[in-house]
Amino acid sequence: MSDMQTLIDEALIRKVHLRYCRGVDRMDWDLVRSCYHPDATDEHGGYSGGIDGFIDWVSAGLPRFESTMHFTGNQLVEVHGDTAWAEHYAIVQHRRAATAGQPAADLIVNVRYVDRMERRDGEWRIARRVVIADSEKIETIEGSWLNLALLRPSRRDPSDFSYLGYHG
Numbered sequence: 001m002s003d004m005q006t007l008i009d010e011a012l013i014r015k016v017h018l019r020y021c022r023g024v025d026r027m028d029w030d031l032v033r034s035c036y037h038p039d040a041t042d043e044h045g046g047y048s049g050g051i052d053g054f055i056d057w058v059s060a061g062l063p064r065f066e067s068t069m070h071f072t073g074n075q076l077v078e079v080h081g082d083t084a085w086a087e088h089y090a091i092v093q094h095r096r097a098a099t100a101g102q103p104a105a106d107l108i109v110n111v112r113y114v115d116r117m118e119r120r121d122g123e124w125r126i127a128r129r130v131v132i133a134d135s136e137k138i139e140t141i142e143g144s145w146l147n148l149a150l151l152r153p154s155r156r157d158p159s160d161f162s163y164l165g166y167h168g
Contacts, residue, residue, distance in 0.1 A: 012124045013124050016125060036126045045133070065096060067094075091110055095107075104140070104141035105138050116128040
C-alpha cells in the first residue's frame with residue numbers, strides 16, 4: 001500500500017468517527033448506523049451488543065438531555081490493508097436540565113473510542129467499538145453569561161442549521 005493510500009484511509013477512518021459524533025449529537029440515527037457495518041458490535045458502558053440494539057439503547061436515553069456534544073481530540077489510526085485499529089480521544093458533555101431538586105448540570109466524561117475498522121466494498125466502517133471511560137465529573141450550571149436568544153438555535157435533529165449549512 002502506498003503512503004498516499006495510507007493517508008487517505010486514515011482520513012476516511014477519522015471521518016467515520018466524526019460522523020458518528022455528529023449523528024449522536026444531532027440524534028440522527030441513520031447517520032450513526034452508517035458508521036457501522038451491519039454485523040458490528042459496540043461495548044458502550046451500559047450496552048454491549050449489535051448496532052440495532054445500540055441505536056435503540058442510545059435513542060431511548062439521549063432525549064432526556066437538553067444537548068450533547070462530543071469534542072474529539074487525538075486520533076491514532078493504524079491501517080493494515082482492509083482492516084485498521086483506531087483510538088479516538090473525546091470529551092463528551094451531556095446537559096442535564098434543572099429540576100425542582102437539582103440545578104442544571106453538565107455531565108462530562110473523558111473517553112476513548114477503540115475501534116476495529118474494516119473496509120468492505122470499498123467503504124470503511126466500524127466492525128467493533130469499545131468505549132473506555134478515563135474520568136468523569138459533574139459541573140453544575142450557575143447562571144448564564146450568554147444570551148442564547150441572540151444566536152441561531154441549536155436543534156438535535158435534521159432541522160439544525162448544520163444540515164443546511166452553506167448548501168441551503
